[in-house]
Amino acid sequence: MCMLIHMNDELRERLRHRRRVTVPWSDDPTRGVGGATFDALLDRWANDFDWSVHERRIDGLPWRSVRSGDTELRLIHQRSAYPDAPVVVLLHGWPDSVLRFERVLPLLTDFHLVVPALPGFPFAPPLTTPGMSANRIAGIVADALDQLGYGRYTLSAGDVGGIVAEILAAEHPDRVASLHLTNVALRRAATADPARLAPDAAGYPAQAGQWSRANGGFVAEQSTRPNTLAVALGDSPAGLAAWITEKLQAWSGEGAFTPDDILTWVSAYWTTGAIATSFATYVEPPALAPRVDTPTVLSVFADDFLPAPRGYAEAFLNVREYVEHPAGGHFAAWEQPEAYAADVRRAIELGGGVGS
Numbered sequence: 001m002c003m004l005i006h007m008n009d010e011l012r013e014r015l016r017h018r019r020r021v022t023v024p025w026s027d028d029p030t031r032g033v034g035g036a037t038f039d040a041l042l043d044r045w046a047n048d049f050d051w052s053v054h055e056r057r058i059d060g061l062p063w064r065s066v067r068s069g070d071t072e073l074r075l076i077h078q079r080s081a082y083p084d085a086p087v088v089v090l091l092h093g094w095p096d097s098v099l100r101f102e103r104v105l106p107l108l109t110d111f112h113l114v115v116p117a118l119p120g121f122p123f124a125p126p127l128t129t130p131g132m133s134a135n136r137i138a139g140i141v142a143d144a145l146d147q148l149g150y151g152r153y154t155l156s157a158g159d160v161g162g163i164v165a166e167i168l169a170a171e172h173p174d175r176v177a178s179l180h181l182t183n184v185a186l187r188r189a190a191t192a193d194p195a196r197l198a199p200d201a202a203g204y205p206a207q208a209g210q211w212s213r214a215n216g217g218f219v220a221e222q223s224t225r226p227n228t229l230a231v232a233l234g235d236s237p238a239g240l241a242a243w244i245t246e247k248l249q250a251w252s253g254e255g256a257f258t259p260d261d262i263l264t265w266v267s268a269y270w271t272t273g274a275i276a277t278s279f280a281t282y283v284e285p286p287a288l289a290p291r292v293d294t295p296t297v298l299s300v301f302a303d304d305f306l307p308a309p310r311g312y313a314e315a316f317l318n319v320r321e322y323v324e325h326p327a328g329g330h331f332a333a334w335e336q337p338e339a340y341a342a343d344v345r346r347a348i349e350l351g352g353g354v355g356s
C-alpha cells in the first residue's frame with residue numbers, strides 16, 4: 001500500500017495566511033506564474049480542494065513494494081489476465097510522479113504493467129542519503145523487475161525516466177526488448193559534435209543550448225544548490241506550487257491540466273515531502289552510453305520543448321519508428337493517453353511482442 005499523508009489544517013492555514021507577493025511582471029507569462037489566475041489556484045487549494053478524494057484513488061492503485069539491496073522500491077503492478085502477456089515498464093520524470101501514467105493504465109490492461117515510484121519522488125519511501133543517480137535507479141529498477149519474475153520487457157519513458165531507460169537498455173540489452181521514448185536525454189546535446197550529425201540535426205545542439213540559457217535556470221539551481229531550494233519549496237506551499245505549476249503549464253499543450261489536476265500533482269509533492277529528494281538525479285550526473293542499440297520508438301509531441309529531429313536521435317538511439325503527434329507535450333501520457341498507448345504498442349511489436 002502507498003503510505004500517504006493526509007492534507008492537514010496547517011497547510012490550509014499556511015495558504016490562507018500566505019504573503020501576497022507583488023512583482024512588476026505579474027501579467028507576463030514568459031516571466032513565470034503569478035497574477036490573479038495563480039492566486040485563484042492557491043485560494044482553491046486553501047479552501048475547496050479535497051485531497052482526500054484523490055488520495056483514496058491513488059491509494060487504490062495496485063501498489064507493491066520490492067527490496068533491492070538496502071532500498072525499497074514502491075511500484076504500481078497492474079497484472080494482465082494473460083499470464084504470458086508482454087511486460088511494459090513505465091518510467092516517469094520531474095516534476096511529476098507515477099500520476100503521469102494514470103490515464104494510460106486502463107488502456108493497456110492486456111499487458112503486465114510496472115510503474116515504479118522512482119526513488120526520491122512522490123510515493124517512494126523517504127530518501128535520506130545522497131548518491132541516488134539515474135544509474136543507481138536503473139540498477140534498482142532492474143533488480144526489482146528480476147524479483148517480480150520479469151526477464152524481458154519494454155521500457156516506456158520520458159524526462160528523468162527516459163535517462164533511466166537509456167541506461168537500463170545499455171546495461172541490460174538481454175532484458176530490454178525495446179524502448180519507447182518521448183525525448184532523447186537532453187544532456188547529450190552538450191557533448192554532441194554538430195559535424196558528426198545528420199544535416200537535419202546539425203543545429204540541434206545549439207538550439208538546446210539556447211533553450212537551456214533561456215529556460216534552464218531550474219536545472220542549475222536544483223543541481224548545484226539543492227539544499228537552499230529545498231528549504232524554500234519545502235516550507236512554502238505557495239512557493240512549491242509556483243515552482244511546479246510553471247513547468248506543468250509551460251511544457252504542455254493548452255488546457256492539458258485543470259486547476260484540480262495541477263493541485264493533485266503539487267499535493268503529491270507536498271504531502272510526501274518529496275521536493276528536496278526529487279532533485280537527486282540533477283545533483284548526481286548520469287553516465288550515459290555513447291549509443292543505445294535497443295530498437296526504439298521515439299514519440300515526438302508538438303507542444304513539448306525541444307523535440308529532437310530524427311537525425312539527431314539516430315546518432316544515439318536505434319530509432320526504428322519516429323512518430324510525430326500534432327498535440328501533446330512533455331507529459332504526453334497524461335495529455336494524449338490514447339496516442340501514447342498506441343506508441344507503446346508499436347514498441348512492444350518492435351520488441352517481438354514476447355512475454356516475460
